[in-house]
Amino acid sequence: MLLFRSLSLGLLGACCLLLAQRPQTAVVLANPPPQIVVMPASSECALEGEPTIAAPPVTVIDVAPGVSGALVAKMIVLAANERIIAINDAPVHNADLAFANVQVQGHQYLDVAIVNNAGITRRVLVLAP
Numbered sequence: 001m002l003l004f005r006s007l008s009l010g011l012l013g014a015c016c017l018l019l020a021q022r023p024q025t026a027v028v029l030a031n032p033p034p035q036i037v038v039m040p041a042s043s044e045c046a047l048e049g050e051p052t053i054a055a056p057p058v059t060v061i062d063v064a065p066g067v068s069g070a071l072v073a074k075m076i077v078l079a080a081n082e083r084i085i086a087i088n089d090a091p092v093h094n095a096d097l098a099f100a101n102v103q104v105q106g107h108q109y110l111d112v113a114i115v116n117n118a119g120i121t122r123r124v125l126v127l128a129p
Contacts, residue, residue, distance in 0.1 A: 059124045067128065069102030076112060076124050085121075086113040104128040 061075050073096065078084070084095040088111050092098045104110060110126040 059122070061124060061126045063104055063126060063128055065105055065128045067104050069099035069104070072102065072104060072110065072126055073099035075126075076114075078114065079116065081117040082114050084112060085115050087111070089113075 061072075063072060063075070076084075084092055084098075086092055087095075087098055087102065102110065104126060105128060108128050112124040112126065113121055114124060115121045
């Protein structure tokens with residue numbers, strides 16, 4: 001009984017010592033990518049008019065092989081003023097119909113071109129391992 005108490009107290013003391021000496025952890029949050037601000041050209045002054053904030057030029061989405069096109073379409077986030085104009089450089093008139101026919105298979109990618117009302121184009125690259 002005395003041996004058991006001594007062993008238990010020794011292990012408890014070792015655990016407390018290890019907890020007291022553990023390194024401090026810091027949580028670091030990655031900053032979002034910088035936004036590109038496009039000022040409209042004006043003949044009088046470049047600061048007149050309302051600036052337009054553009055999205056980052058490329059967004060990469062990594063998916064599992066065999067994911068359906070409908071699920072890929074849900075992963076691509078569009079702003080209210082954006083629309084899909086091309087998939088793999090093929091013009092698209094109806095994005096939902098185009099994604100319904102797409103099957104992402106292993107070692108393949110989809111290159112999706114998106115344009116907003118201001119005419120600024122950004123790309124979304126969908127990768128499948």
